[in-house]
Amino acid sequence: LRRLADVCDVATFGLGAHDVYDETYRKAGKLDSQYFSAKFDPVATGLLDRLRDILLVGHADDVSIRPELYKLNVYGPGSFFRPHKDTPRGDGMFASLVIIYPTVHEGGSLLFHHGMMEHTFNSAAQLSETGGPTIAFAAFYSDVEHEVSLVDSGYRVTLTYNLHYVFTHAPRLQSFFSNTEERVLRDALAQLLADKTFLPRGGFIGFGLSHQYATTSRKTTSLSEITAMKGKDAVLMKVCKGLGI
Secondary structure (H helix, E strand, O other): OOOHHOOEEOEEEEEOOEOOOOOOOOOOEEHHHHHHHHHHHHHOHHHHHHHHHHHHOOOOOOOEEEEEEEEEEEEOOOOOOEEEEOOOOOOOOEEEEEEEEEOEEOOOOEEEEEOOOEEEEEEHHHHHHOOOOOOOEEEOOOOEEEEEEEEEEOOOEEEEEEEEEEEOOOHHHHHHHHHHHHHHHHHHHHHHHHHHHHHHOOOOOOOOOOOOOOOOOOOOOOOHOOOOHHHHHHHHHHHHHHOOO
C-alpha cells in the first residue's frame, strides 16, 4: 500500500471550472482512471441496480445509471478532505459512488451534511467487523456536502465513480419503495385537489426542492430543463405530472 501511495499524484479538488491543489484543504494521493485497472464491477455485482432504486426513485422505467470510473484515491496517515460538494463532470452526472477497499486503517470516516441532516459513515470500523473479504460503499447526490475525516493510521484506498443519468429501453421491475412513497403522496395530493374549498378561485401551489441542481444558464426558469431530478424532488415531480398539475 505504501508503494501504491508513492506512485500516486497529489489529489486536487474542483473549484468552479478549475482543479486546485491545496494541502490545507485536501491531503491525499490520486490516480486518474487511465493509469490503473480494477476488477471490481458495480454492474456485475448488482450494486448499480440497488442504487438505481434509491437514487432514481420517482423516475420512469427507461431511466438508468451509467457508472464512469473516475479516480483511485489513497489516504495515508494524516490525510483528509475538508467539507466540499462534488463538481458535476459531464452531461447527466448527478451523483457519486465511492468504493472503500478493506485495507487496514483507522479514521477516514465519510461525514455527510445536507440541510439539517448529518450522517457519519465509519467504513474502517464496518470493514474490520466483517469476517470475510468485502467492500464498503457510499453513494450520494452531487449537491450533498461531504468530507473525509483525518486518517490516523494505515491506508484508506477508494475508487470513485461518477454516476450519470441515461435513458434505456430495457423494462425493469418497479421499486417497492418508489411505489409506496408515490402512492402516499399521490393520494394525499389528489384528496386536497378534490376539495372544493381548496383554492376555489384557482391559484398556485409551490413546493420547495430538497436538492440543488447545476444549470448551464442563469436564465433557467423551468424544472423541465432539469433531466435528473433527485430523490423526493423526482417523486414530487412525477406525482404532480400524473395529476395534471
